[in-house]
Amino acid sequence: MLYLDYCATTPPLDEVVDTIADVMKKHYGNPSSLHRFGLDAERLLGQARAVIAATLSAKPDEIILTSGGTESNQLAIRGVAGQFASRGNHLITSAVEHPSVLECFRALESEGFRVTVLPVDATGRVSVDELREAITSETILVSLMHVNNETGRIQPVEEAGELLRAYPRIVFHVDAVQSAGKLPLDPAAHGIDLLSVSAHKLRGPKGAGFLYRRRGLALKPLFVGGGQEFGLRSGTPNVPLAVGMAKAVRIAFERSEQAAAHLHRLRRRLARRIAGIPALRLTLPEELDGVAPHMVHFLFPGMPAEAALHALEQRGICISSRSACSSGKPEPSRVLLAMGLTRELAESGLRVSFGEAHTEADIDAAGDAIEQVAGAMARRKGGES
Structure with missing residues (x-):
């Protein structure tokens, strides 16, 4: 089986698995304990925090360890809403955010906050001009993803961060789950106050992530208790x-530049192959700037995505239709609808996502299988009609 669903999750690196197992066996103390075992665990936790901080040119106390992207996103969003409600009740996000972001905003809206959901253009990009127009004296938070998890469209977070420097009372949160380790990230340089990352998207373990929080920014915690993680995430830290x-x-960050060049080559190769298959349509033009290097999204007009997925799996190719958090739902892709696609097209989207370990031969094998499935289904559809 050829696994090409890296946007959903990635296989952990062998050295990561070995490290986790080693720490579980040898360093099982509670970091809050004062004896040698606890101090040893606390030291390892501090080293991990410092390593993560260095990849973002950040300080160790700006890294809040969490259980993953969903918790990081919601700690950021609810943390700001709860902390600064007295300052204003207006929140801004976009129509193409991950469910962990959009559903959080919907919940806050039901609690009395006013939410502006920015539209996107036909390529899935937010307009910074429309963001500027949406800001009011009551705005306390803007939350935008860096890379869309379905299409790979890169959002103008650097431009948005530059705009928001003129509004010091507005907190800027970026969901970087799909961009960490693939695109350059420097939150302080780009005016980003909060940034979410999930480990399992970059060949780390599931159940681990972090939130970069700019030093000095207060947040209301999601839950309270022993006051771990600078008072923002109570509970015994998962040291391993x-x-x-x-x-x-x-x-991931050390290899990112070299990996990005390789991934761009793979993306171009697959996109051009798909563009040459009559039954299929690339969602975003292959030559479009501002697309992440590690995925290709395309449409199979008139064919439900689920049918194509099963046919590809029978040929040994595992891809997905959209966000893993939404793929079990029968509705068409919310992201594709926001881009102006019809309901029929939005039901036919397919996503191939890969990593630096994949080769051109892997991409060619996927292209062959996609072409075979597209041809067989097109012929079947033509026969039925």
């Missing part, structure tokens, strides 16, 4: 996963 995540993050 934190150390494994730090290793995965360090490796």
